[in-house]
Amino acid sequence: MPKLVTIFGGAGFLGRYIARRMAKEGWRVRVAVRRPNEALHVRPYGVVGQVDPVFCNIRDDDSVRAALAGADAAINCVGTFDKGGKNKFDAVHVEGAERIAKISAELGVAQLTHISAIGADANGDSIYAQTKAKGEAAVLAAMPDAVILRPSVMFGPEDNFFNRFGTMARYSLILPIVGAETKFQPVYVDDVAKAAVNATLGQVAAGTYELGGPDTQSFRDLMGTMLGVIHRRRLVLNLPFWAASIVAPISEITAKLSLGLIPAQITGDQVRSLKTDNIVADDAKGFADLGIKPVSMETLLPEYLWRFRPSGQFDAIKDSAKNLRTQ
Template identity: 65%
Template sequence: MSKLVTIFGGSGFVGRYITQRLAKEGWRVRVAVRNPNEALFVKPYGVVGQVEPLFCNIRDDDSVASLTRGADVVVNCVGVLDEVGRNTFAAVQAQGAERIARIAAELGVERMVHISAIGADAESASAYARTKAAGEEGVLRHMPGAMILRPSIIFGAEDDFFNRFAGMIGPVVPVVGADTRFQPVYVDDVARAAVMGAIGQAPGGTYELGGPEVHSFRALMQLMLKVIHRRKLIVALPFWAANIAAGAFGLAKTLSLGLVRPPITKDQIRNLRSDNVVAEDATGFAALGIKPEGLDAILPEYLWRFRPSGQYDEIKASAKNLRGPHSTDYT
C-alpha cells in the first residue's frame, strides 16, 4: 500500500506544489484545510481518491489528531501574514505548529517537514518573526528530526507579492523599505526541498532557501515593471510615514469588523526593516542538490497578463519592428 502524508495547508500557495509533487511520487495525500470545498482543485493532482481535501482546525487537538492518525509523514505549511479573528500569529504559527508536531510524535509519525521563514527570531520586534521562531522551537521539541525550511520571499504564479504590485492601478508604485534586500525563491523549488524531506531523501535540520539573486525591494519593483512593459514611478515611503498609514488602515479594519484588509500592517513594516536573505553559514539548496530557478526564467510566465496588451504585447512589439519607414499603422 502506498504511504500516506497529511499536509496541513496543502491547498495554499506552497502547499499545493508539495501536494502535487507527492501525488506524483505515488503517495496518498490528505490535504488538511479550513475550507475543503475551496480546495477541490487539488483532487486532480492524483488518481481518483489519491488526494483528498479534508476539514481541519489546527487550533484543536482532536481535529489535528483525526487527520494525523495513520499518516507516515506530516507537512505543515500553515502560516498567516496578518491576524484575523482567532487566527493570530501565536495561535497559528506557534501553538498550531507545536500542536501538529506533538500529536505527530504521540501517534508515531515517522517524519515531519515544517515551513517557516527566513527572519524567524525569538528576539525580533515583529510578532510574525517571533512566532515563526516559537513554532520552530515547538516542532523540534516534539519532532527533533524534523526538516525546517526557511524560505525568503516566495514567488510563483499564485504569489501575493509580484502579482499584487503588478496589479496596482495608477502611475506610482509605493515601496516601504526600498533598500531592504530579498533573495526571492521559486515556489516549486521550495516544494522540491520539502518533498525530499518528506520521503526521506534529505536529513532533518534547518535549511535556509533563497534563489540565485539578491535584490533590494526597489530593484525587484524595477524588474517587475520591466517584465510587464510598464513605466511607473517607484516611490520609497519612509518608515515613519508607513507607520502612520498602517495605523489608519488598522483602524479601518477594526471599525469594519475585519472586512477591510489593510494593504500593510505595522508588524509587516517591522519585518521590512531587516534584510531577508540566506545567512552565509546556512545550509541551503546546495546541500539538497537543487539549483534554484531565477526570476528572469519565471516572472514572464505569469506576469504577462499585466502587460498593456496582455499575451499579445510581444506580438505587437514584433510587428512594430517589422514595419518599414513608409509602412502605415492601421491599429
C-alpha cells in the first residue's frame, strides 16, 4: 500500500502545493484542517480517494492523534498572525507544534517536517518571532531528526502579499507601508513545497533551513517591482515606526469592535516584526543545500498580477494599439 502523509494545514497557501506534490509522488495524502468542507479543492490533486481532507484541531490531543493514525510522515504548515483568540500565537506556534511532534513520536511517525519562518528568535522583538522559535525548540525536543524550514515571505497566485497591495493600487493613488527599508527575500511558494517534499521523502538531512528567493529587495523596492508589473504609478508612502505604533492599536480595536468584519490592517506585533530584515542569514543552510534553484519573483509575478493592470489581460494589446498609424 502507498505510504501516507498527514499535512496539517494542507489546504492553505503552502499546504495545497505540498499536497499536490506528495500526491504526484504516489503517496496517500491526509489533509488535516479545521473545516474539511472548505478543503474539497485538494481532492483533484490525486486519483479518487488519494487526497482526503479530514477534520483536525491542533489544540486537541485526540484530534491530532486521529489525524496521525497510520501516517508514515507528517508536515506541519499551520501558522497564524493572530495574537488573540483561541488560535493565538502560543496555541498554534508553540502548543500546537509541540502536540504534533510529541504525538508523531508516540505513534512512530518516521519523518516530521515543520514549517517555521525566517526571523524565528526566542529573544526577538515580536511575539510572532518568539513563538516561532519556541515552537521549533518544542518540535526538536520531541523529534530531534525533524526538518525545519524557515521561508521568507512567500509569493504565488494565492498569496496575501502582492495580491493585497495590487488590490490597494487598483483603488488608491497612495500605497502606505511600514518599514520601507526593511529587506525581504521573497520565495516562490512551490519552491518551499519542493523542499518540504524532499524532506518527507528522506532526501534532506535533519536540521534547519532558511529559504529565500534569488532577489533581495527593500519593502519599498518590492512595491516598485509590483507597480512595474501591473503598469501603475502610485506614491509609496512610508509610515514611520513611531506613527505605525499609534495606528496599529487603533486598527486592532476597530477589528475587535466590528467582530472581525473590518480586519486589522496592521497590528502592533507586525510593526515590531517589520523592524527586522526578513532575509536568509549568511551562515544558514538553504536551497543550495537542498539542491533546489529558487525561481525569481519577476519571472512569475506577471502570470498572476496582470489582473491589477488598468486593462487587465488586454493591457499589452491596448498599449500596442497606441502605436498603430491611423489612415
